[in-house]
Amino acid sequence: MDIIITFIITLTYILLLLPYKLSIAADSIHLSQPLTNGKTLVSKDGTFELGFFRPDGNSIKTYLGIWFKNIPVRKVVWVANRANPVNGSKDIMLTVNMTGNLVLTQDDTVVWFTNIQEQALNNNSVAVLLDSGNLVVGNDRQGYLWQSFDYPSDTLLPGMKLGRSLKLGHDWKITSWKSPQDPSPSEFSWGLLHHDNYPEYYIMKGTNIKLSRFGPFNGQNPSGVPEIRYLTTSTDPLQNRYEFVTNKDESFYRYSYNTTNPVISIIVLNQATVFRYVWVEQDQIWRTYRSFPKDKCDTYGLCGAYGNCIIKRGQMCQCIKGFSPKSPQAWTLTDWSGGCVRDKPLSCNNGTQKDGFIKFGGLKVPDTAHASLNETMGLEECRDKCLNNCSCMAYTNSNINGGGSGCVMWFGDLIDIRHFDDGGQDLYIRMPTSMLGTEHRRERRIIIYITIASICGLLLPCLYFVWRVHKKIVDNIKGKLLKWPQRLNIICGVCRGLVYLHQDSRLRIIHRDLKASNILLDQDLNPKISDFGTARTFGGDQTEGNTKRIIGTYGYMAPEYVAKGIFSVKSDVFSFGVLLLEIICGIRNKAYYHTDDNLNLVGQAWTLWKEGRASELIDSNIENSYVVSEVLRCMHVGLLCIQQNPNDRPTMTSVMLMLESEMRLEVPKEPGFFYSNISPDSCLSRSRRDRSLAYDVTFSSFGPR
Incomplete structure (x- = not known):
C-alpha cells in the first residue's frame, strides 16, 4: 500500500509539470517524453538506473535493462527484451503509447512491449523507476497496470516475489542468463511447483528435470536449507528477513533488508546455482555470501x-x-x-x-x-x-x-x-512390526556407545593436548612473541570456532565462559576453544535460555546474563568482543584500570574511540608489525560485539565477514560493564563464586543442568 501511495504522489507531481514543458522527472517517462539511446532513468534515491546496454562490448546486440547506478562493477538485475535484442543502437526508443503500454521500438518496429491486459482509462499513464528497482507503469486512476517485478530475469531483489499467483495463473520465476555475455533465457530456472497446496521451490532444467530442491517451508525455514531462518526482527545487516506466504490467492517467497543501513546484496540464479552476492565496497567486488546447491547432497x-x-x-x-x-x-x-x-x-x-x-x-x-x-x-x-x-x-x-x-x-x-x-x-x-522392537533396543545401545566414545575418544586426548601446550600458551600471552599477524590469526580462528558452535554444529552450543585462558594454541599458534564444562546446547528453534545459577568469569560475561541469567549466542558474542579488545591491547579487561575515570579496558576503549584516540590502546609490543587501520577496524568490530543491548550485537557469522572484508560497519552503541567498580557481588551471592571470579577461574559443581 505504501508503494502504491508513493507511486500516485510521484505520478501527480509529474502530471503537474506537463503543461509547463519542463524537463521530465529523471525517474520516469510518459507519452510525449520517450527514452532514447544514451539517456537513462534514475530512481529517486539514485540507487537504480534504467537504460540501454550491451553485455559484450564487441557485440551489436543491445538490451533495455536495470542496474545499480553507483556500483562500478555493473550487475544488470533486469532485462526487458532478453529474447529479442536490438541490433545496434540507432533509432531505438522506449515510450508509453496511447493504450498505456510501455513499448520498445527500433525504426518504428516493435521489439518488446508490456502487453497490459487492463486498458488504460486515460492517456496519462507514466512509467516510473522506483527506489526498489521496480519499473512500474500506471496512472492516477488505476494505480499499477504493469510492473517489472512480475517478470523477473535472473535476479531476485528485496521485495520481489518468487512463486505463483493462483488467482491469475501467473508464475514469478527466475531464469538464468545463457552466459555472462548473453542475457537471453537459458534452460535453467528457479521457481515454485505447487503440490496439493504444499509448494516447494526447485532449480529446474527445462520443464521436467529437477536439479535441486529447497524443501517445503516448515514454519522456520525451507526444510532443505536450515541455515536460512525465518526472521522477524534483527539488527544484523547481513541477515535478511524472509517471508513465506501461502493462501488461496498466491504462494510466494520474498526477502527484505533487516536494517535501514543494510549491506547491499542480491540473489542471482547463475546457470544451475542460486547465489547470494554481497557488495564489498572496499574491495569493489561482489562476494559470494551463500549458494545453493551447497554440496553434492x-x-x-x-x-x-x-x-x-x-x-x-x-x-x-x-x-x-x-x-x-x-x-x-x-x-x-x-x-x-x-x-x-x-x-x-x-x-x-x-x-x-x-x-x-x-x-x-x-x-x-x-x-x-x-x-x-x-x-x-x-x-x-x-x-x-x-x-x-x-x-x-x-x-x-x-x-x-x-x-x-x-x-x-x-x-x-x-x-x-x-x-x-x-x-x-x-x-x-x-x-514392519519386526523392525520396531529391534530399532528401539539399538537406539539405547547407540546412546551408551556414543557416551563412552565421547569420554574416551575426545576427553583424554584433549587433556593430553592441554598438558603438552599449556606452558607454551602462557609464555606466548605473557611475552612479546605474538605480533599482530599472529594475534589476528587467533582472533579469526576463535571467530570461526564460535561460528561452528552457533550455526554449523547439529545442536547450537553456547559456551558461556569464553575467555583468554580457555583459548589453547597449538605449536603453530592456531587457536582451539576449550573447557565446555559450562556450555549449554539448544535444539530446534530455541535461541536463548534462562538460569538462576550464574556461572562464568567476571569481565567476560554479558550484562543480561549477569543481571537476569539470560544467555544466548549473543552472550558468547559479548565475551568474544572483550577477548578481541584484550588481544589488541595486550591486557585483560579486569586488570586494566584508568584511575581518573575508574574505567576498565572496555570503558577506556569506548571513551578513546569516541574521542578518536583509540590507537593509544594498541599494545606497544606489536609495534612495526601492523597497519593501524586494520587494528582499529578490529577494535571497531569488538565494540560492536560488546554493546549493552544483545539485539544490537552482530552474530558470529556477521563478525566473520566483518573481519575478512571491508564491508561498512555500523557505529557502535554504548557497551555493557565499562566501569571497574561494578562488582559481580550484586548479582552472584555465593562467596565461592566470588572467589572464582576474582582469580579468573570458572567454578561449577557436578549435577544436572
Whole structure:
C-alpha cells in the first residue's frame, strides 16, 4: 500500500509539470517524453538506473535493462527484451503509447512491449523507476497496470516475489542468463511447483528435470536449507528477513533488508546455482555470501528411493535403516540412482501383524510431489490416518514451531532425503512390526556407545593436548612473541570456532565462559576453544535460555546474563568482543584500570574511540608489525560485539565477514560493564563464586543442568 501511495504522489507531481514543458522527472517517462539511446532513468534515491546496454562490448546486440547506478562493477538485475535484442543502437526508443503500454521500438518496429491486459482509462499513464528497482507503469486512476517485478530475469531483489499467483495463473520465476555475455533465457530456472497446496521451490532444467530442491517451508525455514531462518526482527545487516506466504490467492517467497543501513546484496540464479552476492565496497567486488546447491547432497534424488545423503560419510549415500541397496553392485560403484528396497515387507495391518513408524531426526523431508497436507491436524491424528492407509509411507508436522502442528503424509517412494548435522526435522517412516522392537533396543545401545566414545575418544586426548601446550600458551600471552599477524590469526580462528558452535554444529552450543585462558594454541599458534564444562546446547528453534545459577568469569560475561541469567549466542558474542579488545591491547579487561575515570579496558576503549584516540590502546609490543587501520577496524568490530543491548550485537557469522572484508560497519552503541567498580557481588551471592571470579577461574559443581 505504501508503494502504491508513493507511486500516485510521484505520478501527480509529474502530471503537474506537463503543461509547463519542463524537463521530465529523471525517474520516469510518459507519452510525449520517450527514452532514447544514451539517456537513462534514475530512481529517486539514485540507487537504480534504467537504460540501454550491451553485455559484450564487441557485440551489436543491445538490451533495455536495470542496474545499480553507483556500483562500478555493473550487475544488470533486469532485462526487458532478453529474447529479442536490438541490433545496434540507432533509432531505438522506449515510450508509453496511447493504450498505456510501455513499448520498445527500433525504426518504428516493435521489439518488446508490456502487453497490459487492463486498458488504460486515460492517456496519462507514466512509467516510473522506483527506489526498489521496480519499473512500474500506471496512472492516477488505476494505480499499477504493469510492473517489472512480475517478470523477473535472473535476479531476485528485496521485495520481489518468487512463486505463483493462483488467482491469475501467473508464475514469478527466475531464469538464468545463457552466459555472462548473453542475457537471453537459458534452460535453467528457479521457481515454485505447487503440490496439493504444499509448494516447494526447485532449480529446474527445462520443464521436467529437477536439479535441486529447497524443501517445503516448515514454519522456520525451507526444510532443505536450515541455515536460512525465518526472521522477524534483527539488527544484523547481513541477515535478511524472509517471508513465506501461502493462501488461496498466491504462494510466494520474498526477502527484505533487516536494517535501514543494510549491506547491499542480491540473489542471482547463475546457470544451475542460486547465489547470494554481497557488495564489498572496499574491495569493489561482489562476494559470494551463500549458494545453493551447497554440496553434492543437494543434487536432486542423488541416493534414489529411501536413500539418505550424509555429506560427511565416505560413501555419502546410505540406505535408511530397514532398507538395503536395490543393486549392491551399482551401489559399490557409487551409482546410487537405483535407491534402496525394504529388508522386510510391510504387513499393512494384516491380521495380528501391524506396521508402525520409526522416527528419524535431522532430515530434509522427501519430495512432496506425492504428499498430502492438512494444516488443522495434530501429529497423533496424522499418525493414525497414515497408519490406516496402506499407501502412506511417512508423516510429520508441516510446522515445527511451538512443539509442532499440521500434518504431511507421503505416498509412494520417499525421494531426495538428506541428513543435517545442524537443523533438519523429524520424519516418521513406516516400518514392519519386526523392525520396531529391534530399532528401539539399538537406539539405547547407540546412546551408551556414543557416551563412552565421547569420554574416551575426545576427553583424554584433549587433556593430553592441554598438558603438552599449556606452558607454551602462557609464555606466548605473557611475552612479546605474538605480533599482530599472529594475534589476528587467533582472533579469526576463535571467530570461526564460535561460528561452528552457533550455526554449523547439529545442536547450537553456547559456551558461556569464553575467555583468554580457555583459548589453547597449538605449536603453530592456531587457536582451539576449550573447557565446555559450562556450555549449554539448544535444539530446534530455541535461541536463548534462562538460569538462576550464574556461572562464568567476571569481565567476560554479558550484562543480561549477569543481571537476569539470560544467555544466548549473543552472550558468547559479548565475551568474544572483550577477548578481541584484550588481544589488541595486550591486557585483560579486569586488570586494566584508568584511575581518573575508574574505567576498565572496555570503558577506556569506548571513551578513546569516541574521542578518536583509540590507537593509544594498541599494545606497544606489536609495534612495526601492523597497519593501524586494520587494528582499529578490529577494535571497531569488538565494540560492536560488546554493546549493552544483545539485539544490537552482530552474530558470529556477521563478525566473520566483518573481519575478512571491508564491508561498512555500523557505529557502535554504548557497551555493557565499562566501569571497574561494578562488582559481580550484586548479582552472584555465593562467596565461592566470588572467589572464582576474582582469580579468573570458572567454578561449577557436578549435577544436572
